[in-house]
Amino acid sequence: MQLFANQQTLRNEIINLAVSCGLSEPCYTNMLDYTIKLFESQGLGKDYYGYHNISHELEVTYVSLMVLKWKSILNNIRREDFKYLYAAALFHDFDPQKSVDKPHEENVIRFLTHDASVKKLCQDAEMDLDIIKALILRTAYPWKGELKEHAEEQIKLFFESSPITKGNKEMQDYYMQLGWLLSVVDRVSGYALGDFTKAMDMAKKNAHALAWHPSFIVKRSVAYFEDLLNNEAVMCETVLKALPKHMRKNFMDVVTGFLNLRQQEIKIQSEHIYENLRLVPKIESMKIREDPEFLQMLLDIYNELPTPLQFDKEHFEKTVKDQKTILNTLRLGSVDGPIIGFAKGGPLENYTLRPEIVDENYNKNNTIFLEPIALKMGYWGLHGGSEMRHLFTMQAHAMNYKYLTSFALRDVIEKRIEKHEKAEFVTKFDPERWDYYRIEL
The missing domain is CATH 1.10.1300.10 (3'5'-cyclic nucleotide phosphodiesterase, catalytic domain)
Incomplete structure (x- = not known):
């Protein structure tokens, strides 16, 4: 307030x-x-x-x-x-x-x-x-x-x-x-x-x-x-x-x-170091995606993102229920454990991105857009985000998408390119250094 x-x-x-x-x-x-x-x-x-x-x-x-x-x-x-x-x-x-x-x-x-x-x-x-x-x-x-x-x-x-x-x-x-x-x-x-x-x-x-x-x-x-x-x-x-x-x-x-x-972060990190903390990515069914309680849990985590990273907030519930939306969660302890994060995205054509972006694949129906990964505070840096991103990529590949696009910090994209991921910059943004990139699936 x-x-x-x-x-x-x-x-x-x-x-x-x-x-x-x-x-x-x-x-x-x-x-x-x-x-x-x-x-x-x-x-x-x-x-x-x-x-x-x-x-x-x-x-x-x-x-x-x-x-x-x-x-x-x-x-x-x-x-x-x-x-x-x-x-x-x-x-x-x-x-x-x-x-x-x-x-x-x-x-x-x-x-x-x-x-x-x-x-x-x-x-x-x-x-x-x-x-x-x-x-x-x-x-x-x-x-x-x-x-x-x-x-x-x-x-x-x-x-x-x-x-x-x-x-x-x-x-x-x-x-x-x-x-x-x-x-x-x-x-x-x-x-x-x-x-x-x-x-x-x-x-x-x-x-x-x-x-x-x-x-x-x-x-x-x-x-x-x-x-x-x-x-x-x-x-x-x-x-x-x-x-x-x-x-x-x-x-x-x-x-x-x-x-x-x-203090909470230090406790979570110590549990992770001593391997008492298990992070489990999970593909969620359409049935649970209709559940109001499930939707509210996702929305609470989504609201923790900085405002510029909250894509299409007014249609959040609608997009979660959309069959074209790819969604996986990160759960604590087991596939039925508490949800601490999620990865969500859909066809590129479903999004209105910044006007500076000219994506050559727009309207070709061959590209999935991954929204910024959402995680609860305290769980960043434990590789849970990477696991959800990899699972999302596998889901997109299984749905025959040719490309995946998203936003990430410039140095993160550069490191992925150095590791020989098939990643490329599409549009760079300054001063944010939060850039739009593409990977070939």
Whole structure:
């Protein structure tokens, strides 16, 4: 569950909060609406495949204003700098031409430097764009190594360029603290504004966008939160204390949820290592595919997939019952054990794929399309997905299909080609690196 029903509601709440923080001039609403319009015109709206979409941008802005509003322990932020935190939050991922989902801070700075509308908006608000750029550069993550050193070099240049900070070490340190605050808000906001379901959806989108294997989602999420709570404890506590109680609870519930999931994963993996865990692929009969309880079990697992991998969701039940659909499941312990995953697909002609894909075999009725494999969290990385894929391939071959097409991570397809599978790329997609490929059966 999310705190806001839709983007319009969140926009209106941002405007209300901004006004309560003294940012009532029309330029601040114009800034907000320009950002929303630009993100949506570039395909970075709420339906964008990755994590860094307009929803994230607005959530960070909202939480930044909440921190200012509840500033019980933030009295050291000058009121005239509220507008800088607002603008930096709104623009921090301003990378409309992004080549990867995670915004490159240099690209953000370049865009802000050359965008005439941004310059005009900052002039209207009487803001120094160099200060905004410095704050955004401080959100670079992780703040260590070469990334940190390079960002610091650029920040120094902007500080020397701005009359507010030029030659003033005290003001430079002050804005670095403000940038650190924004950096932590950036990483806390989405998790403070919803329940564990929302958090998991964010984590899956992030994993999909960064081309991670699903087996890394929980492990890396736990590492992410541990880094935030341990290595940036001072600022993290500052931000959380400045938020209302229900938002603090949301965040800590999410952390606890991922820790519990990780414990479950470790238990499953240890059972697998000691060979106490048997994964059994099974071809399911048409009779059981009509069973409402069976359908609900599949749908629950299907809903765990990242949204971009849920093909033809509105017709899920209909396609499971379709005799032309190939379906096998992965069961725990035996052929009658609990279902923990499934592989599903059908004739290529039954699917509407991305418009960029031009498949020469479309309408030849010789190709089966395998939807993304669906597995319960905790069971990725145990080769159950591979077993279902191989069984699906055998079923397709038995039905006299000549080709199988599907989507997979680019490096996974490359490894299959290296192993001399008859696989080839049909269409590559950047920045996702989630590509459409074909194998000859």
